[in-house]
Amino acid sequence: xxxxxxxxxxxxxxxxxxxxxxxxxxxxxxxxxxxxxxxxxxxxxxxxxxxxxxxxxxxxxxxxxxxxxxxxxxxxxxxxxxxxxxxxxxxxxxxxxxxxxxxxxxxxxxxxxxxxxxxxxxxxxxxxxxxxxxxxxxxxxxxxxxxxxxxxxxxxxxxxxxxxxxxxxxxxxxxxxxxxxxxxxxxxxxxxxxxxxxxxxxxxxxxxxxxxxxxxxxxxxxxxxxxxxxxxxxxxxxxxxxxxxxxxxxxxxxxxxxxxxxxxxxxxxxxxxxxxxxxxxxxxxxxxxxxxxxxxxxxxxxxxxxxxxxxxxxxxxxxxxxxxxxxx
Ligand code: SAM
Ligand code: DTB
Ligand code: SF4
Numbered sequence: 068x069x070x071x072x073x074x075x076x077x078x079x080x081x082x083x084x085x086x087x088x089x090x091x092x093x094x095x096x097x098x099x100x101x102x103x104x105x106x107x108x109x110x111x112x113x114x115x116x117x118x119x120x121x122x123x124x125x126x127x128x129x130x131x132x133x134x135x136x137x138x139x140x141x142x143x144x145x146x147x148x149x150x151x152x153x154x155x156x157x158x159x160x161x162x163x164x165x166x167x168x169x170x171x172x173x174x175x176x177x178x179x180x181x182x183x184x185x186x187x188x189x190x191x192x193x194x195x196x197x198x199x200x201x202x203x204x205x206x207x208x209x210x211x212x213x214x215x216x217x218x219x220x221x222x223x224x225x226x227x228x229x230x231x232x233x234x235x236x237x238x239x240x241x242x243x244x245x246x247x248x249x250x251x252x253x254x255x256x257x258x259x260x261x262x263x264x265x266x267x268x269x270x271x272x273x274x275x276x277x278x279x280x281x282x283x284x285x286x287x288x289x290x291x292x293x294x295x296x297x298x299x300x301x302x303x304x305x306x307x308x309x310x311x312x313x314x315x316x317x318x319x320x321x322x323x324x325x326x327x328x329x330x331x332x333x334x335x336x337x338x339x340x341x342x343x344x345x346x347x348x349x350x351x352x353x354x355x356x357x358x359x360x361x362x363x364x365x366x367x368x369x370x371x372x373x374x375x376x377x378x379x380x381x382x383x384x385x386x387x388x389x390x391x392x393x394x395x
Pocket of ligand 3: 119120165167
């Protein structure tokens with residue numbers, strides 16, 4: 068495994084002829100994974116809107132006038148009901164998202180309780196709650212959290228165009244705390260925010276230089292939501308070429324061979340051929356279920372149909388080593 072990728076090298080991968088890049092991505096993919104399996108994660112927004120941060124892409128920031136209303140933290144039974152439905156539909160992981168800068172007080176205690184209960188349902192647990200202290204990471208680990216999602220979002224240089232209320236370093240610190248507790252990391256970014264190819268290479272380099280690599284790498288295609296600067300400002304007006312998105316997936320696969328690369332936000336506007344090319348480029352995880360956090364996603368039946376046509380199987384949840392011994 069390599070952890071020393073340079074931005075120049077990654078830019079070199081971006082410059083390859085498309086077919087050569089796809090061939091390399093498939094070779095890497097097949098050396099590490101069953102090429103016909105895709106992992107399914109279902110998202111639930113447990114605390115929607117009213118966020119104090121200024122992320123220019125985000126419909127949940129209180130600073131922008133979007134259709135998203137600020138809501139209170141969801142009740143535990145509602146969360147459990149959503150988790151049960153996700154499991155019945157075949158998701159192996161349940162990811163709870165909160166529109167917070169960081170978790171605090173009683174709300175954090177309530178989320179720990181939700182994590183304990185989802186864990187007890189025999190699903191993998193994931194949470195995305197903003198910045199964490201070392202102590203908070205330890206408490207999440209104790210509650211049984213398997214994955215923490217915290218994205219780098221973009222290249223360190225381009226970052227200041229997108230978010231001013233927290234630094235790139237803050238993000239790296241949170242990831243450090245998660246890793247120190249031995250939890251798995253889900254960390255990726257967004258493509259299509261008006262960044263250059265060099266910036267996309269810079270984002271992938273940041274991810275691929277982490278040792279170990281994040282276990283899950285969500286590659287989001289920007290969902291342009293009315294009222295956010297990404298949808299309103301001239302600076303971000305250009306739409307990105309879809310092939311550039313597929314290239315970003317392929318390069319994430321090549322540089323992080325053992326990670327699950329997730330074809331994340333943006334699928335709602337992708338046709339089936341586009342999604343199939345993303346799987347061919349090495350994407351082996353999706354967000355599954357009709358909603359992401361606040362925006363629409365393909366519904367489960369639609370994905371089941373696509374999987375059947377492509378001969379793709381949902382990946383089973385890994386059996387913990389303790390239970391494997393009992394069953395042997
Ligand atoms: N508030 C927490 C935080 O930002 O750390 C967790 C939730 S936040 C919505 C999780 C991630 O969703 C962001 O880091 C960003 O990568 C992604 N995201 C948010 N809005 C998006 C959009 N419009 N299009 C694509 N990805 C988006
Ligand atoms: C990630 O990388 N993408 C997800 C998840 N992690 C939390 C969120 C996508 C959000 C898209 C906009 C919305 O639905 O609000
Ligand atoms: Fe808040 Fe997260 Fe949205 Fe940023 S991405 S505004 S931190 S909910």
